[in-house]
Amino acid sequence: MSSRARANGYTNSHGNKPLFSYGVISDVQYADIPDGRSFIGVPRFYRHSILILQRAVREWNNHKKLNFSVNFGDIVDGHFPKEESINAVQKVMNEFEKFNGSVYHMIGNHCLYNLPRSALITLFKMPGRAYYDFSPMPSYKFIVLDAYEPQDHPLTTEAMNILRDKNPNTEKNSPEGLVGLERRFLKFNGGCWEATDGMVGWTS
Known part of the structure; x- marks a missing residue:
């Protein structure tokens, strides 16, 4: 301890x-x-x-x-x-x-x-x-x-649009060419989803 x-x-x-x-x-x-x-x-x-x-x-x-x-x-x-x-x-x-x-x-x-x-x-x-x-x-x-959005969740589509906009690589898990904080825009990154019955409400 x-x-x-x-x-x-x-x-x-x-x-x-x-x-x-x-x-x-x-x-x-x-x-x-x-x-x-x-x-x-x-x-x-x-x-x-x-x-x-x-x-x-x-x-x-x-x-x-x-x-x-x-x-x-x-x-x-x-x-x-x-x-x-x-x-x-x-x-x-x-x-x-x-x-x-x-x-x-x-x-x-x-x-x-x-x-x-x-x-x-x-x-x-x-x-x-x-x-x-x-x-x-x-x-x-x-x-x-x-930490992974369900594929049918509306935020998943929004997240993929952001990823395509921020990461020009064909392999979206590759940070090649990205600099600084921009290197966070990879397919395996993400956040925890919030919905009426989602995790954020559950933890509170």
């Missing part, structure tokens, strides 16, 4: 002993395809990535004091053949289920390249929607947001 937290009164009877601990992983991006590169040239080791996840889960279990783990999304890669996507996601989920505790998942852009949100919500065992909260102990709550 940080000195700032202690100064604000967030201390416990165990001194410096953490109130809870958790594991974190992001961007597994598994795919049963040969190694390659991202659109900006970063090497990708698609099949090997599941071995990294297996190693992480073993470490989590060996730790023995982890209360839960969090997956920040992109468990499969966007280059994966779409007809095999559900099997790939399930294969990765089988590895997560070997953790001796709860795993809380988030949806990433690569997840949505492969499967619709409705299928991912079921596979990730989310509570009927991609935004939710959980509490590992009293007085502490984690809020998970869905």
Whole structure:
């Protein structure tokens, strides 16, 4: 616990002993395809990535004091053949289920390249929607947001028009030629949607 937290009164009877601990992983991006590169040239080791996840889960279990783990999304890669996507996601989920505790998942852009949100919500065992909260102990709550607009939402069309206007590249996830703050205008960027029953109202 940080000195700032202690100064604000967030201390416990165990001194410096953490109130809870958790594991974190992001961007597994598994795919049963040969190694390659991202659109900006970063090497990708698609099949090997599941071995990294297996190693992480073993470490989590060996730790023995982890209360839960969090997956920040992109468990499969966007280059994966779409007809095999559900099997790939399930294969990765089988590895997560070997953790001796709860795993809380988030949806990433690569997840949505492969499967619709409705299928991912079921596979990730989310509570009927991609935004939710959980509490590992009293007085502490984690809020998970869905940062991707539904494709049929009116703001999605508006966002795509802005993207086409601001980013001249054919590959809209490429910042090539963009300078400074203009480099934010990429397809995988965005904000959280607000509607009558949307997340902003839910968090309040």
